[in-house]
Amino acid sequence: MINPNLKLNPKLFDADIEQKPTRDGYGEGLLIAGEENPNVVVLCADLIESTRCEAFAKKFPERFFECGIAEQNMATIAAGLGISGKIPFISSYAVFSPGRNWEQIRTTIAYNDSNVKIAGHHSGISVGPDGATHQATEDIVLMRSMPNMKVIVPCDAIEAKKATVAAAKIWGPVYLRFNREKTPVLTTEETSFIPGKAEIFYQSRKPQVAIIGCGPILFNALLAAQELEKEKIGVVVVNCHTIKPLDEKTIVELAKKYRAIVTVEEHQVYGGLGSAVSEVLAQKQPVPIEFVGIKNVFGESGSPAQLLEKYGIGISHIKMAVKKALKRKR
């Protein structure tokens, strides 16, 4: 059943569940952060509308900077702002930022410990028709491997808004990952969001496997959980929105309790959430782990649903991974 304490969307499993892209949450979060703190500034690289900077730019024109198509410049300007008392948010597609400007982020933001927030939009394969050039499936590992950097992947628009507001209050570099497509709103305004804290969204009566996921793809994990229950396989589904710092305590507890883990993410399995989880468990509580994610290939054009299915992160793949993990369980 759905964890009642979290006050998740009561329509979670209804066909008409509200759909909204996580990038909308970013735009709303920027407005709130901008109102709360006059030092919040926003930079964009010719993607004002699609990265949802419009409202902030309109409300705080003197605190918004259009950098043109120059992501390396945007990151380094933000670095200068961030060490001068400002809280800059830089907005572009994740393939370009933190993709193209990775070294600038490393040297001038992370190593500099500049208070910059990096918003990577249109992440994952669900960008769809634009094709593999615009599908960032390596950004989590790019950011996670960097000292001083924190990484948050919100699961819906409301959590995205909360994560954006929270990032402005967290000192130092933070990477926020957003998606293009409308996705189900899983949480409500009342749902607890604490950076660094994983939350159990769903729990069967007799759980046998823990599914740990991040991002909107978590919805697929929840649907898989329901279907698995019909086949008498119980699971817990955990929203692990903060990949760094990882909620090690919760993850070790899950491994101790259920002794089999499945990770789910819209990212390469090399280096993403699954890797982060397995790094912890290999050291502290070794158990079988199955990884649902993109398996060392580039995507292609297609509809988001087609792509998730073709590239192995559909509901059927999550179910299969759970069964595999169950088989390997001791």
Next chain:
Amino acid sequence: MEPLHEEKLKKLEEKANEIRQAIIRMLVEAGSGHSAGSLGMADILAAFYFHILNHRPSEPHWPERDRLVLSNGHICPALYAVLAFAGYFPLEELGTLRKINSRLQGHPHRGSLPGIETTSGPLGCGLSQAIGMALAARLDRKKYRIYCLMSDGEQQEGNIWEAVMFAAKYRLSNLTAVIDRNNIQIDGFTENVMPLEPLREKYEAFNWQVIEIDGHNMRELVDAVNEAVAIFEKPTVIIAHTIPGKGVDFMENKFEWHGKPPNKEEAKKALEELRTLGRRIKSEHQ
């Protein structure tokens, strides 16, 4: 800024000579590092820290201070020496350059050492960080100015030209860049490796004010900075023509000295030359 009197000019030239000697001692002790550019920038750095900048070495985070961003971080021996002479940290610490547990990293790291405004080394990133600081100063209605020292070689980085466009768009007149036009880079002369000329016209075409100076003439530098301060609506770049390895005859204008330190014998010779030069500065101004 105070006017630069003859007496002060002499003091600055003597200071630059001391800095050059410190650079040689640091490099030979470290056993690696960049000689030519460090020596070539000694005059410019001395003029900034002992005359141009409004700063407080005893209070490195003084909010009203002028900021100097060193974009070409590899010439940090010169910056470290200037900062130590200015009183940011003890002179004795210069001997720890590039050694384990030292605050004097091989390339500057902000936060490791007082007076370092930005982490640098990877080229092409200083100007845009200086732009970020200039935007912050404007938002906060602060009067402090931002200076960015760059090498000529790093003008080959795309990030520089993205920054140049941005600074012109936002009319950042509180930002002044200085290019160390010494014509060398690791692989050879800039005009052979990847031609930069016509550099002046490039910046002018990007809507910057351009002033060219002899980078070893501190009076010209001070005048150029004063001119830059007086210009509104535009950022200014000062193209400072310098001699790489300046002050040490066998290093001057040789790109082979871009990225290597002197050995003990060479250091001894270099220091002798610099001491002679120091005595000449003293007598010339008398």
